[in-house]
Amino acid sequence: MDESWVQTLQAAPDIWAVFLQARRRDAHVYVGDVHASDAEMALLLAKENYARRDPCVSLWVVPARDIRATSGDAAEMFAPVTDKSYRFGGSYRQQQRVYRGGYQTAAADGDETR
Amino acid sequence: MAVNPPVPDDPERLAQFNVRIAGGDQIEAGEWLPGQYRFEAQRLIQMHANSEIMGALPEREWIPRAPTLARKMALTAKVQDEVGHGMLLYRVAETLGRPREEMYAELVEGRARFHNVFHYPAETWADVAIIQVFVDGAAMQTQGALRSCSYAPYSRVLKRICYEEDFHIQLGLDVWRALAEGTPAQRAMLQDALNRWWTPIIHFFGMPDKVSPHTETMLAWRLKVKSNEELRQQFLRRFVPIILEYGLIVPDPGLRWVEAEQRYVYTEPDWEELKRVGRNGGPKSAERLALRQSFYRQHAWVREALSRWTPIAA
Numbered sequence: 001m002d003e004s005w006v007q008t009l010q011a012a013p014d015i016w017a018v019f020l021q022a023r024r025r026d027a028h029v030y031v032g033d034v035h036a037s038d039a040e041m042a043l044l045l046a047k048e049n050y051a052r053r054d055p056c057v058s059l060w061v062v063p064a065r066d067i068r069a070t071s072g073d074a075a076e077m078f079a080p081v082t083d084k085s086y087r088f089g090g091s092y093r094q095q096q097r098v099y100r101g102g103y104q105t106a107a108a109d110g111d112e113t114r
Numbered sequence: 115m116a117v118n119p120p121v122p123d124d125p126e127r128l129a130q131f132n133v134r135i136a137g138g139d140q141i142e143a144g145e146w147l148p149g150q151y152r153f154e155a156q157r158l159i160q161m162h163a164n165s166e167i168m169g170a171l172p173e174r175e176w177i178p179r180a181p182t183l184a185r186k187m188a189l190t191a192k193v194q195d196e197v198g199h200g201m202l203l204y205r206v207a208e209t210l211g212r213p214r215e216e217m218y219a220e221l222v223e224g225r226a227r228f229h230n231v232f233h234y235p236a237e238t239w240a241d242v243a244i245i246q247v248f249v250d251g252a253a254m255q256t257q258g259a260l261r262s263c264s265y266a267p268y269s270r271v272l273k274r275i276c277y278e279e280d281f282h283i284q285l286g287l288d289v290w291r292a293l294a295e296g297t298p299a300q301r302a303m304l305q306d307a308l309n310r311w312w313t314p315i316i317h318f319f320g321m322p323d324k325v326s327p328h329t330e331t332m333l334a335w336r337l338k339v340k341s342n343e344e345l346r347q348q349f350l351r352r353f354v355p356i357i358l359e360y361g362l363i364v365p366d367p368g369l370r371w372v373e374a375e376q377r378y379v380y381t382e383p384d385w386e387e388l389k390r391v392g393r394n395g396g397p398k399s400a401e402r403l404a405l406r407q408s409f410y411r412q413h414a415w416v417r418e419a420l421s422r423w424t425p426i427a428a
Contacts, residue, residue, distance in 0.1 A: 010144050012213070014421075015205075032271070033205050035214065037420050049198050052191075053278075 007071045011064035016042035019060040020050055028060050036061075123148045135335055140266040143209035154337050155265050156210040162257075163203035164221045165229040170196040171402050172236035173245060181239060188285050189242065195278045202274070206267045222406045224394050229253075231314050233396025240293055240300075240307035246286020248311060251353055252318045254279050255345045264336035287356070294360035305362050312365040316380060317388040319346040350378040 014035050019028035031050045036042035042061040051059065070077070085091040128148050134141075141147065147155075170193045177193065180186035204214045220226040231249050236242060254276060261272045293304040320342040323329050332338040340348070350369075357364050368381035390396070394403065 007144075032202060034201075035205075037422075041420065049201060052194065052198075 005071050005077065007069055009064050009067050009069060013063070013065065015064040016046070016061040017064045017067060018042075018046040018050055019062070020046075020056050021058040021060075022055045024057055028058065033064060034061070121149055123150075132334070135264050140264055140269060142266050147210075150331070151335055151337070152210050154332065154335070155268070156207055156212060158337060159203055159207040159210070159265075159268055160212070160217050161227055161229075163200050163207055163217070164226050165232060166196050166200035166203060167221065168228040168232040168402060168406070169249070170200075171405065172232060172234070172398070173242060175236055176239065176242050179239070185289070192246070192282050192285060195282070199271075199275050199278070202271045203268075206265075206271055209267055218410075222403065222410045224399075224403050227392060227394070230317050230388055230391045230396070231311075232402070233391045233394070233399045234311070234314050235398050237310070238303050238307055239289075240303040241311070243286050243289040243293060243304065244307045244311045246282050247290055247356070248315050248353060249318070250279050250282045250286065252315055252349050254283065255349045255352075256319070259339040259345065262336065262339055290356075290360070294362065301362075308357065308362060309365045313383050313387070314391075315349075316346070316366075316383050317385075317391075319343070319349070321385050321388070347377050350380070354378065 011033075012035075014037060016034050016036050016039070018031050018034060020031045021028045034042050034045040034049060036045050039061055043059055046059050046061055047056075050056070127146060131146070131148055131151075173189060173196075174193050177186060177189055180189050204217055207217060208214055217226070221228070231245075231252075236245060257272050257279070258276055261269055261276065263269050263272075290304065293300045322343045323341045329338070329341075354364060354369070366381050368379065370379055371377075372379055391399070394400070
């Protein structure tokens with residue numbers, strides 16, 4: 001596998017990345033880092049630093065240097081090469097008009113191109 | 115400061131970087147940066163982190179003396195927020211290349227700078243109201259503007275900081291209201307605190323910027339978003355009406371609103387005082403640094419123990 005677009009985050013061994021889940025069923029979201037010598041200490045510090053006011057039901061901590069990330073230069077990899085509108089429901093207006101307004105309304109719009 | 119002056123950058127990469135920033139893009143930690151950018155961003159964020167830590171001290175003095183339990187709890191929460199901001203900011207400064215220990219040592223040894231307002235005493239409970247409303251309000255102007263700065267990790271942390279600062283200002287306004295609606299002695303105490311804090315707060319935003327290549331670069335790189343004078347005017351527009359609303363007196367007889375220019379004119383403060391205070395020459399600089407130093411030494415064993423701690427294997 002070509003790994004030139006894969007990078008390791010530069011961080012000291014005592015840096016832990018913190019992920020916070022605000023409510024059950026929400027995703028865990030990266031909120032910042034803490035300095036800690038082990039996972040338990042990292043969770044304790046994360047609780048004090050990131051969960052002292054706003055809602056939180058769960059925290060994850062992970063050593064920052066264990067994270068693998070796409071490199072910054074790889075951003076173009078995610079840019080669409082072709083028109084991606086066919087992947088969105090909003091691109092299919094014609095059938096929505098038929099459904100909502102009846103066949104006559106849709107025909108009057110004369111939108112046959114999509 | 116101990117960061118080495120930057121070496122010249124590859125002109126081609128620098129040009130690409132400038133185009134990217136000019137297009138509104140933000141830079142993530144670990145991406146290529148011009149040496150000068152790294153130097154300036156690091157210095158800016160370290161100074162901000164220092165100020166959060168030192169800023170907790172004047173208010174901390176009032177936690178044991180807060181007039182009610184509700185005020186004590188709220189003030190404790192605010193001080194905890196400020197120290198938390200320091201922690202977040204040192205971490206961001208670290209991503210620009212200096213370990214936290216080094217920056218912290220520089221602060222407690224008096225070799226680093228922090229904001230002018232934290233070199234002054236907090237003599238009465240009314241000072242706490244002034245700090246929460248005006249000092250946090252002033253900081254909010256600068257930090258609010260910098261949320262659109264070009265260094266993404268700083269910008270993210272500033273969003274959270276501004277969110278918490280808003281609580282501080284609201285709390286301060288409530289303490290302010292209680293005193294302003296209180297006895298004549300309480301009103302006099304509030305006016306006295308306002309009088310003493312006025313000049314340091316006008317100083318807070320710095321001298322009006324000189325038109326210089328340095329300022330131009332800082333603005334172009336969005337490490338500065340608004341000029342010092344713009345921020346000061348923004349602050350006066352928001353906070354002068356609050357002073358007047360409670361029937362207090364603005365301590366500057368020269369202050370007036372100029373409708374045609376849409377700005378406040380104020381008496382030019384003594385800028386030499388700002389320079390002196392900024393070099394840790396303020397009335398409380400030595401005492402507060404000594405306090406930080408003594409705690410830093412006393413707690414050395416805690417840092418030591420934590421760094422050696424190894425959990426029992428599961």
